[in-house]
Structure formats: C-alpha cells, structure tokens
Amino acid sequence: SVPKLKDPSLLKDLGLIGGKWVGAHDGKTMPVHNPATGEVVAEVPLMGAQETAEAIAAADEAFQTWSKTTAKHRSQLLKKWYDLMLANKEDLAVLMTVEQGKPLAEARGEIEYGASFVEWFAEEAKRMYGDVIPAARPDNRILVLKQPVGVIAAITPWNFPVAMATRKLAPALAAGCTAVLKPAELTPLSATAVAELALRAGIPAGVINIVMGDAKSIGETLLKSKEVRKLTFTGSTAVGKLLMKGAADTVKKISLELGGNAPFIVFDDADVALAAKGALTTKYRNMGQTCVCANRLLVQEGVYDEFAAAFAAEVAALRVGNGLEAGVTQGPLIDERAVQKIEGHVEEALAKGARLAAGGKRHAAGPLFYEPTILLDATPDMLATREENFGPVAPIMKFKTEEEAIRIANDTEYGLAAYFYTGSLTRGWRVAEALQYGMVGLNESNISTEAAPFGGIKQSGLGREGSKYGIDEYLEMKYVMLGNI
Numbered sequence: 011s012v013p014k015l016k017d018p019s020l021l022k023d024l025g026l027i028g029g030k031w032v033g034a035h036d037g038k039t040m041p042v043h044n045p046a047t048g049e050v051v052a053e054v055p056l057m058g059a060q061e062t063a064e065a066i067a068a069a070d071e072a073f074q075t076w077s078k079t080t081a082k083h084r085s086q087l088l089k090k091w092y093d094l095m096l097a098n099k100e101d102l103a104v105l106m107t108v109e110q111g112k113p114l115a116e117a118r119g120e121i122e123y124g125a126s127f128v129e130w131f132a133e134e135a136k137r138m139y140g141d142v143i144p145a146a147r148p149d150n151r152i153l154v155l156k157q158p159v160g161v162i163a164a165i166t167p168w169n170f171p172v173a174m175a176t177r178k179l180a181p182a183l184a185a186g187c188t189a190v191l192k193p194a195e196l197t198p199l200s201a202t203a204v205a206e207l208a209l210r211a212g213i214p215a216g217v218i219n220i221v222m223g224d225a226k227s228i229g230e231t232l233l234k235s236k237e238v239r240k241l242t243f244t245g246s247t248a249v250g251k252l253l254m255k256g257a258a259d260t261v262k263k264i265s266l267e268l269g270g271n272a273p274f275i276v277f278d279d280a281d282v283a284l285a286a287k288g289a290l291t292t293k294y295r296n297m298g299q300t301c302v303c304a305n306r307l308l309v310q311e312g313v314y315d316e317f318a319a320a321f322a323a324e325v326a327a328l329r330v331g332n333g334l335e336a337g338v339t340q341g342p343l344i345d346e347r348a349v350q351k352i353e354g355h356v357e358e359a360l361a362k363g364a365r366l367a368a369g370g371k372r373h374a375a376g377p378l379f380y381e382p383t384i385l386l387d388a389t390p391d392m393l394a395t396r397e398e399n400f401g402p403v404a405p406i407m408k409f410k411t412e413e414e415a416i417r418i419a420n421d422t423e424y425g426l427a428a429y430f431y432t433g434s435l436t437r438g439w440r441v442a443e444a445l446q447y448g449m450v451g452l453n454e455s456n457i458s459t460e461a462a463p464f465g466g467i468k469q470s471g472l473g474r475e476g477s478k479y480g481i482d483e484y485l486e487m488k489y490v491m492l493g494n495i
C-alpha cells in the first residue's frame with residue numbers, strides 16, 4: 011500500500027517496451043516491499059530474456075530516428091522532462107521512500123539531484139563539439155565528429171533509484187542514444203515513474219525501455235546483444251566484474267561505478283566541529299547505504315577524544331523510524347542481508363577490542379532498523395574498516411602521522427571517494443594529491459553534484475558520470491580525412 015499520490019497514475023507497476031507499459035509474457039510477477047513495514051507495495055513483472063530482447067529491438071528501432079534528431083530538439087525534450095520531475099517531486103519522493111526506505115527529506119533531495127542531471131545534459135546536448143585538426147600533409151584536412159554509440163544498457167542499484175537512472179539516461183539521450191534500463195528489483199517503481207514523466211515530456215516511444223525481473227538472464231541478454239554498444243552499471247564490485255567479463259564477447263564500451271571504502275581523515279589542525287558535522291552527513295546519509303559514505307574514520311591522536319565526543323553528540327540527535335514520518339533522519343536498511351552484514355562487522359570489531367560509543371544492535375522500530383553505531387579504537391584489520399559496511403556503523407581509528415594516515419587510507423583495492431579535514435593549505439594540497447581516489451572532499455563531505463565528474467579508480471570503477479566529461483561515455487569519435495583538396 012502506497013500513501014495517496016497527488017497523481018496516482020505515476021505508480022507504474024509494469025515494464026516499458028517500445029512506449030507501451032507491459033507485463034511479463036508468462037504473467038509472472040514479483041513483489042516490491044516497503045522495508046520500513048514489510049508490506050507489499052506492488053507486484054511488478056518478472057521479466058527475462060524474451061522481454062529484454064524485445065526491449066533491445068525497440069531501442070534499436072528508435073535509435074534510427076532519435077540519433078538523427080538535432081541536439082537542440084533533444085535538449086528541449088530533456089528540459090521538459092526535468093520540469094516534470096520537479097513538478098512531481100512530492101509524488102516521486104513518496105514512491106521512493108516507500109520502496110527504498112530513506113527519509114522523505116532525503117528522497118526529495120534525491121529527486122532534485124536526479125533531475126539536475128537531466129537539466130545538465132539538456133544543456134550539454136548542444137555542446138558536443140568536434141574538432142578540426144591541422145593536417146600533416148598540405149592537401150588533407152582532418153575532422154573529428156562525435157556520434158552516439160548506439161543502444162545502451164543501464165543497470166542500476168536500489169540505493170539511489172532515481173538519480174542512478176537519470177545520471178545514465180540523461181547523457182545517453184542527450185548524445186542521441188536510446189536505452190534499455192534495468193532497475194534494481196527492490197526499487198523499480200522510482201524508475202518507472204520517472205520514465206512515465208519522460209514519455210509525458212514527449213520523449214518518443216522506444217527511446218527509454220525498462221525491463222525488470224531475473225537479473226541474470228536480463229544481464230546475459232543485454233551482454234550478448236550486438237545492438238547494445240555500451241553498458242553502464244552502478245552496483246557491487248562483484249557484479250561489475252562479472253559484467254565487464256561478459257561485455258568482452260561483444261567488445262562493448264563500459265562504465266562501471268562500483269563499491270568504495272571511503273576514508274574520512276581528521277588532522278590535528280582541523281576544525282573539529284566542522285569535521286564532526288561532515289562525518290555525520292557522509293556516514294549516515296541513506297543509513298550509510300551509499301558508495302561514497304565514509305566507511306572508516308581516521309582521527310589524529312591530538313583531537314581524537316574531542317572529535318569522538320563531538321561526533322557522538324551529532325549522532326545522538328539522529329532519529330530512527332519510518333521515513334514517511336516527520337523528523338525521522340534514519341530509515342530501515344534495505345533488507346535482512348544488509349542488517350546481518352553490519353551485525354557481523356560490529357560483532358567482529360568488538361571481539362577484536364573496539365568499544366561501542368553508540369548503538370551496536372537492531373533498533374526497536376522494526377526488523378530492518380539498526381541503531382546508528384560508533385565503534386571507538388577501531389583498527390585496520392577489522393572487517394568494519396576493510397569491507398564496505400553499507401550501514402550506519404562508524405568505526406573510528408587513531409593515527410599519529412600524516413604518512414600513516416595516507417598509508418592506511420590507500421591500503422584498499424577501492425578508490426572511489428575520500429574525505430579529509432585540515433586547516434593547513436600545504437597539507438591540503440599534499441594529501442589531496444596522495445590519496446588514491448577518484449573524488450576527494452577537502453573540508454567538505456557533500457561532494458556529489460551534476461557539475462563534477464563522479465567516478466572511481468582502482469577496483470571502484472571505470473569512467474565518469476556527470477560534468478562536461480559525462481557525455482563522452484555515450485559518444486564515439488569519428489575521424490574523417492578529406493584528401494586531395
């Protein structure tokens with residue numbers, strides 16, 4: 011059951027193929043649950059290889075005309091889509107909270123963030139400049155054209171069910187590509203609602219298609235297809251590696267945005283109150299379920315106790331409950347597996363000598379709720395600091411020197427986001443350069459914006475999303491030589 015929407019027709023419990031809302035061929039469905047209450051919110055189609063093949067065919071057909079439209083035309087349609095997302099912000103936010111669990115205020119923030127990519131790429135669509143390059147021979151001219159790659163496949167996770175879809179679809183459509191989107195099975199309703207708004211904006215049938223259901227067979231069908239020329243994925247490192255291998259057979263262009271293990275470093279010369287507030291924001295957003303959440307806090311010995319006290323005071327003000335209730339800042343985790351993972355991390359950390367400064371167990375609000383937790387005296391050998399915990403658990407480690415902090419921070423196969431706080435300009439520059447991460451927040455914990463290139467290095471991924479660079483992921487370069495002039 012979903013609270014009454016202003017526009018109930020935004021609840022689309024079907025897939026989208028060639029502009030038509032459709033169920034699975036065999037009529038099979040799967041439930042979507044509200045993680046706060048356990049209630050079934052909707053039954054959506056359990057699709058597989060056949061529907062995926064149809065979606066690819068629809069996208070391929072639409073590509074023949076969409077790719078030939080002018081950039082200005084695509085820009086105008088994207089702008090309309092952006093306006094419709096903002097006009098329907100409240101309904102989209104409610105749908106998101108109901109299927110994903112995040113507090114309503116965060117859901118509203120995600121609709122704005124998700125829409126910002128549509129606005130950004132509506133603007134960038136008009137700026138896909140090519141080149142004229144001075145030729146090495148007098149009677150030649152060298153031109154470089156930018157052309158859309160073709161049909162793209164987008165596979166998105168449940169933690170940002172709108173923003174991860176628009177961060178991929180908007181640049182793809184701006185470039186002239188058409189898309190098959192597979193949202194996470196846990197949160198398909200945010201994606202279908204946003205796609206419905208795209209149709210209302212006038213984006214033609216077949217330009218955006220959505221399939222959901224059996225992730226493995228949908229994934230295999232997308233990978234095997236010769237028409238699908240690009241795969242863009244956000245999700246776990248394990249699945250990302252699998253898809254990267256699968257994409258090899260058809261040599262697809264790929265973008266991967268995978269897991270992280272973000273360090274959050276506080277130096278002795280930092281503004282400790284600012285750092286404590288920053289740590290709260292990046293650690294507990296979406297209950298700790300973001301790939302750029304601080305996963306481990308490293309605090310220099312001179313300010314360790316002061317920071318721990320300031321941070322604990324911030325954490326004490328968090329309110330756990332159903333995200334639809336006013337004032338709630340922490341909703342449920344996405345599923346039982348997620349809760350068990352952090353239970354394991356906390357148990358292991360305590361056995362290895364960590365001390366609890368807050369939380370440490372499930373919350374009374376319901377089976378999927380976990381108390382905001384702080385682990386003091388954490389060490390680099392604990393699972394909570396080695397693995398992405400993806401929950402409301404903040405392990406705090408103590409360090410002595412800058413070199414030690416950098417060594418610990420870089421000692422991971424991940425390289426997505428890192429944060430550090432210092433009052434020193436020279437240290438700021440030095441540490442920013444030394445951190446092996448795709449994104450660094452210096453005295454700032456909220457780094458996500460459509461204007462900046464989002465992405466990781468090492469095993470955190472390939473490619474960048476957003477910014478002036480994001481559209482390149484959906485374009486091929488073609489070089490044309492004019493001869494015998």
Ligand code: ADP
Pocket residue numbers: 165166167168192193194195225226228229230244245246247249250252
């Ligand atoms: P998470 O741990 O965040 O759930 P996953 O990597 O499992 O991360 O999921 C991210 C997305 O990848 C989801 O849409 C999920 O359905 C999809 N997915 C999972 N396994 C596969 C697979 N074998 N092939 C294609 N997509 C997959």
